[in-house]
Amino acid sequence: xxxxxxxxxxxxxxxxxxxxxxxxxxxxxxxxxxxxxxxxxxxxxxxxxxxxxxxxxxxxxxxxxxxxxxxxxxxxxxxxxxxxxxxxxxxxxxxxxxxxxxxxxxxxxxxxxxxxxxxxxxxxxxxxxxxxxxxxxxxxxxxxxxxxxxxxxxxxxxxxxxxxxxxxxxxxxxxxxxxxxxxxxxxxxxxxxxxxxxxxxxxxxxxxxxxxxxxxxxxxxxxxxx
Ligand code: SAM
Numbered sequence: 001x002x003x004x005x006x007x008x009x010x011x012x013x014x015x016x017x018x019x020x021x022x023x024x025x026x027x028x029x030x031x032x033x034x035x036x037x038x039x040x041x042x043x044x045x046x047x048x049x050x051x052x053x054x055x056x057x058x059x060x061x062x063x064x065x066x067x068x069x070x071x072x073x074x075x076x077x078x079x080x081x082x083x084x085x086x087x088x089x090x091x092x093x094x095x096x097x098x099x100x101x102x103x104x105x106x107x108x109x110x111x112x113x114x115x116x117x118x119x120x121x122x123x124x125x126x127x128x129x130x131x132x133x134x135x136x137x138x139x140x141x142x143x144x145x146x147x148x149x150x151x152x153x154x155x156x157x158x159x160x161x162x163x164x165x166x167x168x169x170x171x172x173x174x175x176x177x178x179x180x181x182x183x184x185x186x187x188x189x190x191x192x193x194x195x196x197x198x199x200x201x202x203x204x205x206x207x208x209x210x211x212x213x214x215x216x217x218x219x220x221x222x223x224x225x226x
Contacts, residue, residue: 001030001031001032001100001102001103001104001105001150001153002031002032002033002034002103002104002105003031003032003033003034003104003105003106003107003146003149003150004033004034004035004036004074004079004104004105004106004107005033005034005035005036005106005107005109005139005142006036006038006067006070006071006074006106006107006108006109007035007036007037007038007109007137007138007139007142008037008038008039008049008109008111008137009037009109009111009137009139010035010036010037012137012139013033013035013139013142013143014035016143016146016147017033021151021156021157021158022147022150022156025150025153025155025156028155030153030154030155030156031150031153031156033146034074036070036073036074038066038067038069038070039066040070041065041066041067041069041070041073042065042066043065043066049062049063049066049067050062050063050111050112051063053113057113058113059112059113060112060113061112061113061114061115061116062110062111062112062114062115062116062119063116064116064118064119067108067115067119067123068119068122068123071106071108071123074106075106075123076104078102078103078104079103079104079105079106080099080102080104080105080106080125080126081106081108081123081124081125081126082099082105082106082107082108082124082125082126082127082128082145083108083110083115083119083120083123083124083126083127083128084107084108084109084110084127084128084129084130084138084141084142084145085110085114085115085120085127085128085129085138086129086130086131086132086133086134086135087114087127087129088127088128088129089127089128089129090128090129090130090131090132091128091129091130091131091141091144091145091148092168093148093167093168094168095128095145096145096148096149096151096152097152099145099149100149100150100152100153105146105149107138107142107145107146108123108124108138109137109138109139109141109142110137110138111136111137111138128141128145129141130144130145151163170223171213171220171221171222171223172206172209172210172212172213172220172222172223173209173212173213173216173217174209174212175204175205175206175208175209175212176190176208176212178190178193182194190204192204210222
C-alpha cells in the first residue's frame with residue numbers, strides 16, 4: 001500500500017509517520033508514503049495556486065491547473081484519488097477497511113475555500129469528509145483517514161485481535177475497559193471482570209456496549225434489535 005498526499009504544506013504531514021506503530025510499520029516496508037507539494041506544478045511565475053471565485057463569493061479557490069498536473073504526475077493505473085472536503089459523505093470505519101485493500105491512495109488536501117469543482121469531476125474516484133465541521137485544510141483529514149486505513153493493513157498492528165474488539169465492529173461502540181489497580185480513588189473495576197469467567201465477561205461487555213451505543217449514538221441501528 002502506498003499513500004500519496006497532495007498538499008501545499010507537506011511538512012504538516014511528514015512527522016506523523018515517523019513514530020509509534022505507523023513509524024515501525026513503515027520501517028518494516030508494510031506501507032509507503034509520498035508527499036507532493038502541488039505548488040511546484042504551478043505555471044505562475046510567483047507559484048500562485050489560488051484565484052477568486054467566478055460569480056462572486058468570499059475567499060479564494062484552488063485553480064485547476066497546478067492540481068491537475070500534480071495528479072497526472074503521481075497517478076498510476078491502480079491509483080485511487082480521494083478529494084477531501086466537508087461537502088461530501090462522512091468517512092467511517094467501513095471506508096477504512098475497504099480502502100485498506102487499495103494499492104495506491106492519493107489524498108488531495110484542499111486549502112482556502114476549496115477546489116474548483118471541475119477538478120473533482122475530472123479526477124475524483126471518491127470524495128470524503130472527516131466530519132460535520134470545517135477545517136482550514138485537508139491535511140488533518142488526510143492524516144486521520146490514513147491512520148484509520150493503515151491500521152487495517154495486514155501486519156501494521158502487532159495484535160490483529162485488537163481490530164476485532166474495537167468500536168464500530170457490529171455497529172457497536174466498544175464496552176468500557178479497565179486495567180490495574182482494582183480500586184482507584186474509590187472507583188472499583190466492574191467486579192465480574194475480576195472473576196475470570198470469560199463467557200460471563202463477554203456477555204456483560206456486549207450489554208455494556210449496547211447501552212453505551214444507545215446513549216451516545218442513538219442514530220446507530222444495533223444488529224439484533226428489531
Ligand atoms: N468552502 C468549503 C466548504 O464550505 O465546503 C470549505 C473549505 S475548507 C476552509 C478548506 C479545505 O479544508 C477543504 O478544501 C478541504 O480539503 C479541507 N477540509 C475542511 N473541512 C474538512 C472536512 N470536514 N473533511 C475533509 N476535509 C476538510
